[in-house]
Amino acid sequence: MKGSRICAIVAAVLLSVAPRVYAACSNATVAGTYGFTTTGTLFLPGPAPVAAAGSITFDLNGSATGSQDRSVAGNFAHETIQGTYTINSNCTLRLIANVYDDSGALVRTAVIDGVVVANGKQIRGMFESVTLPNGASLGSVLTVDAIRVQGHAH
Numbered sequence: 001m002k003g004s005r006i007c008a009i010v011a012a013v014l015l016s017v018a019p020r021v022y023a024a025c026s027n028a029t030v031a032g033t034y035g036f037t038t039t040g041t042l043f044l045p046g047p048a049p050v051a052a053a054g055s056i057t058f059d060l061n062g063s064a065t066g067s068q069d070r071s072v073a074g075n076f077a078h079e080t081i082q083g084t085y086t087i088n089s090n091c092t093l094r095l096i097a098n099v100y101d102d103s104g105a106l107v108r109t110a111v112i113d114g115v116v117v118a119n120g121k122q123i124r125g126m127f128e129s130v131t132l133p134n135g136a137s138l139g140s141v142l143t144v145d146a147i148r149v150q151g152h153a154h
Contacts, residue, residue, distance in 0.1 A: 024089035029120040032151020040142035048073035091116040
């Protein structure tokens with residue numbers, strides 16, 4: 001009897017310190033609305049500081065929509081975002097975001113690679129590319145931090 005209690009206690013201790021195992025990520029992991037900030041630099045060709053704040057919603061079908069207020073080298077604009085995303089089982093994410101001005105004109109397309117952390121409560125990413133409607137690419141060093149504000153969370 002005493003031996004089985006000791007085994008039970010040892011098992012409980014070992015299980016409590018074992019790393020947690022989480023399910024693989026899927027569209028359901030990221031589905032919801034996130035508030036985000038973007039910071040960094042665009043090269044136009046000279047360096048231009050960038051800051052943005054907004055919200056983006058990921059649906060269960062791989063689409064994303066949102067809006068942001070941004071400043072590039074002190075020039076402010078309201079923008080809308082429409083795009084598609086893919087998420088891998090290892091929780092890496094790719095967003096292809098088309099960004100539009102207030103008149104509805106496409107101003108750029110960004111490819112953003114990231115990782116979903118904290119069981120879908122946060123996304124951290126960086127811009128892989130920024131492409132203008134004429135096909136010109138802009139150099140960038142831009143990071144994104146997004147925190148879930150609404151929707152599904154594990």
